[in-house]
Amino acid sequence: MSKTSKSGKVIVIVAPSGAGKTTLAKRLLEEYPSIRFSISATTRPPRKDEVDGEDYYFLTDQEFDRKIENHDFLEWERYSSYRYGTLRSEVDKLVESGYFPLLDIEVNGALNVQKIYGSAAVSIFIEPPSMEVLQERLQKRGSETTDSVEKRMERAEMEMQYAHHFDHTVVNDDLDTAYVQIQAIVEPFINK
Template identity: 70%
Template structure:
């Protein structure tokens, strides 16, 4: 299906460690008509990351200028850096006939939901519990005690908003959760 006429947008939201990125990657692999909307950030590129692929890497000044000009659908500060979704990036994908996939934070997702209204489907990916989430984050081996504590506090706040989205999917088993997300997406893109 071509998305040029409908301009439909897909938003996936989840606390860090709930499986959002894994599910998003599986969608991108299974549906060529869905394309990831590349966000902008002020954080430095990590090894192997390329500007325009993982993120648009902007200086603090460039990012602030874009905020002032209203170029972002949503943006926020997180862990000392800024992240945002460029309206031009989403529009470019829609104009090319794709369904943009946004992997964003709760606050931004709520704003994007208001903008796109019925031309958007939003899915909140929930961990089975905060204890399971803590275990997943700990098993990553990339969290300090301080960052783990911050992520868990943020996850508690984010999970309070799960009902603000069109769908809520519990990721207890990845394949089961993905099958549920796929069913939602197929209904949305063929509607």
């Protein structure tokens, strides 16, 4: 894809775990070839079927520390006992290729990216219809323990307090409706 005057813009999607962020992001990526997912780096071990450089860049603690020291991250955060970060080089590579990077990141990281990119970033906070619905979604995953659901719910309550700091808020009560709302935000942004 050739560079355009529109390049340099980033799309940031933020949400508590279980709000539907990943599902909605995947739909955007499927429908808009000019949007590409920015692969994050992490210190957590790969899960079954995850591929280094496709799902994440899997780094040792020492490699992650070196990248922090070299200011290689746009943002990074500790989640549970692992660290996750957005590599500047990954975003730059996408922008230089004429794509719109899609960042699926945590609240603090998203706030930092907004500061760096200003009006060249659009941020969308995906909100669950209620905390009860969010808890049900997390429990239905089947991959969460009672303890991890509790921790995710505590974190979600904190994250929800920051929703008003983002450019747009979309309540994901119905996946299709939420997606149409996201399209209405993203299309004008990438086409102006």
